[in-house]
Amino acid sequence: MRKLALTDDILLKIEKPARYIGNEINSVMKDKGSVDIRFAMCFPDVYEIGMSHLGIQILYDMFNRRDDVWCERVYSPWLDLDKIMREQKIPLFALESQDPVKDFDFLGITIQYEMCYTNILQVLDLSGIPLKASERCEQDPIVIGGGPCTYNPEPLADFFDLFYIGEGETVYGELLDAYKENKANGGSRKDYLEKAAQIEGIYVPSFYDVTYKEDGTIESFVPNNPHAKATIRKQIVMDVTNSYYPKAPVVPFIKVTQDRVVLEIQRGCIRGCRFCQAGMLYRPTRERDVEMLKDYAYQMLKNTGHEEISLSSLSSSDYSSLKELVTFLIEEFKGKGINISLPSLRIDAFSLDVMEKVQDIRKSSLTFAPEAGSQRMRNVINKGLTEEDILNGAGQAFEGGWNKVKLYFMLGLPTETEEDMKAIAELADKVARRYYEIPKDQRNGKCQITTSTSFFIPKPFTPFQWAKMFTNTEYVARAAVVKHAFNDQLNRKSLRYHWHDAEVTVLEGVFARGDRRTGAVLLEAYRLGCLYDSWSDYFDYDKWLTAFENTGIDMAFYNLRERSMDEKFPWDFIDIGVTKDFLKKEWERAMRGEVTPNCRQQCSGCGAARWKGGVCVESKN
Template sequence: MLKEKIEKYLLSVQKPARYIGGEAGSIHKDKSKVDVRFAFCFPDCYDIGMSHLGMKILYSLINERENYWCERVFAPWPDFEQVMRQQHIPLYGLESLEPIRDFDFIGFTLQYELSYTNILNMLELAEVPVYAKNRGTDMAPMVVAGGPCACNPEPLADFFDLFILGEGEEVNLELMDLYHRMRREGATRQAFLREAAKLEGIYVPSLYDVTYNPDGTIRAVTPKDGAPATVKKRIIRDFDQVYYPENFVVPFTEIVHDRVSVEVLRGCIRGCRFCQAGFLYRPFREKSEETVYRECRALCEHTGYDEVSLSSLSTSDHSRLDPMLRKLLTYTEAERINLSLPSLRIDNFSQDLLNQIKRVRKSGLTFAPEAGTQRMRDVINKNISEEEVMKTCRIAFEGGYDTVKLYFMMGLPTETDEDIAGIAELAQKVVDLYYQIAGKGRGKNLQVSISTATFIPKPFTPFEFEPQATHAQIEHKQQVLRDAIRSKKIRAALHQSDASLLEAVLARGDRRVGQVLYRAWKKGCTFDSWDEYFDFTRWQEAFDEAGLDPAFYANRTRPYDEVFPWDHLDYYVSKDFFVRENQRAHQSLTTPNCRQKCAGCGVNLKAGGACFAEDPYSV
């Protein structure tokens, strides 16, 4: 049996608990009573994948159906992959320890572009044809994907049978129901895909032909066989009533985020022009404090975790944050449970909020000004002032904190050397502020950390038209920043730019980039998001062999009227809005957040109602 074969080699690899299953909370079923089996694949190692909230939700949701069975699958670390290849162990589900090639669905979550080679590797390990065209006429296994990177699935189009756009809590079950019915009817793979394309939120790339202009840009994306011209994402309209599990799988081994996580809101009101998630997850929806309390309590009691994190893009934008925290703290303090509050905003940070945080977290505080000068913050529509940054730091320092971490980007549109130097100047002002408050002799433990990442233009943002800074430009900017730092109390962490270039290519690439992806994987590229495995030389060779220039995808300005690879996919925010916001960026004009004034992004029209109604928990 496969189980004995797996167990035989576990002690020869790192963290064998990654590969054996059987954890508390995992769900096991009688295979003879199961009609549809779904392998939920996370294209990274167990430690990362088990921290992912989306997997926890959909795993429990699918398993609520008695005749459906969802199992977890993760990318094996290179040491265990070697064992699998040598001993002919196919990729398997952790619950049954059976090969996923025999499942009905093999589903991947697309969280990060640099995990794409792992997807191809996992398909090969599963003994499933990597290219969709080679999978024959049988319905199983159907290779599907969803997640944020599905907003531009074109670089992966040749490898997947279909993509799930938007939020999956409803459409996943609809897709499985359709599959269950059509399999009983003896349908072919192609017939199922044509029917699946009729479901809102389902994109079948084989039902679309792409043609190109002589300059390499896209001429047209043309549907066929009855496929819709535009595929709309799915959204959950009543977020306060959406399914949420009462139990999580509790791993045997330590993972990255080893705690309960409860989503308190979805979407974002801010409209930062670089932030893809802020637009992909619109409209903005909240859970009531009663719902958040009930879900936190149920998960803590079922899992035994002593830490709970409130998950969102901007937790402090919840309209009832204060009563929600008070209600939660009554429970968490009594039960000695730590409450974590990530995603705090500078412009609504207050003394009252700090007092709440100090009751649950004593470590340093992290904020994201994103840019060092006011002009640059206006360009990106961050809508925070230097005064607000300093006010927030003052509250923190007066509250006893001496560690502050500030996140920035470099390579933003219209950015100058003065803007880069402004990062160091802002950090220096924070250092000076601390000494003003604490006095000269009390800064022994003071630490102001600045972390910079290379700006990556992403689809469905106002900056989707913008070029990414070149490698040489980023190196220059990094040196400008180093030269501008004057205090030993300021520590700078600078992001490596080769991986950022590849991320930009995969984020905005078309179907031809799939050739590069396949060639890079064949050259041995996997775990590209891990510094110790990332090898840009192999990727450069793959681009050369495919006859494609990464600069075409990453480093050129795109005109407003260009047909983008994702223009036939509808995420509810209009392209006209992105054009207007891009123009405002180049004029250094800000746009108010959604609670202050509607900017006309188009979401409310397509979602079927106002984004903010008298009832804050309805769309």
């Protein structure tokens, strides 16, 4: 029987011991004596969040297909256990073997959002691995980062030995082979990092020096090691059908956020919304073959026993065989008590028809993400959705029996005026008016229109990467403008309005576009006790302010400055395919309120066509 890292008395004292015992269905056990490489794959947040992440499930499956590798999972211990582990000096362990992470060859950390950065330090700290890469010795695991935040890895540069820039399916094999080879040759840690630096897509932060101008912006970013490349090219899988995808993902015992089979139908998005980082990073859009998806749906449901299947992509309605796939899922599984969930669908006749079949209309609500209230603002952000689309979609839904609608918007977008802010409330009211146009005897009581706004954060590799942000006070003031506008609306009793926290927003802003120097703030914030910052109950803004003060880092430099068009950005050494020239052109078009057609309407020459695949070659086949 497996021996656990934690004793019974601890497990019976803490919340949800199932987070720490492993043993889940489809988790992989191997004999540690018969593998060459032990890889600890970490999502630096609590188990329920980490277990819901598709990327780790893909890599876990891919690594464990190799006989010479045993990949295990690690998550952030929750605060109750964190305290006990520090008091009793219990080292952080991987779930499968329950062995200390420090004994592994690699610690891979997926970095999905900025507010998990202190949890990364927690994972390193509890593992007993020096926080700074420069202080690690030969025995320490190689700490490698991946995921969307690594497209600007600089705030984390001090804490990682390597970053993997791009999709994990491509060069991990090479990276692991190089490790084995180096180990067999008796090579050092540095020898390995030099070998890794020569692999496409691998960034070794310690092999680069950064100098700054007097105004604080970057002067130069150059390799200090002959093996390091000047530019790191993003990794991408061109054939997403014949690639890795888990047929038997791990099934948690406790209810996790994503407690279902997740079928990733495509990567990338054709839309080109100017605020959206994923829309640029994952270009070109690549679809999976519908027959493969049908087969996987069947096998994954069979192997997990999940009672729900969900499609995953940035914009499911753009998947060209959507109708065929959804019809198949309904016909094949609906009668077997399997729920089918279809997020990110455009509201039209087809999707309403599908939703009617798979959801309880009385309980479900429809979601629209207009992102901006006025048409002018929507043109600036290149969100193709028009007011007419929204009102027509909502109208059809209301006539079909729905009476709940959710609307998502952003505040603080570039060029936003007070009119644009007020337009959010006005649009919500128009949706409600559309509902009350239906004769009273044919409608289903009152309608409920719930509007949420978040504050826009400029992200690297988007046309808005040059945009300035605002202060907390300004954000709150903008939310107040919207709130007041809601009070002025005719149907205010049917309208609800929520806005997101501004304090988290400004921190995310700093780390999204931060440079190497911001790493000091992270370290200081962690030392001051910041942890689980993405959990509003535990987020402590005052501690963060102290961390900025103690390190002499100025938040305003990162957030409130309008960046000049020729500024050298911390992430400029990464080549995502989409060119900086294209992003500049898009920024300029945004300023003029010009819409850019989507990839299927017309190629705008973003640069992603150099991979000669996906949507870039679709029409030419």
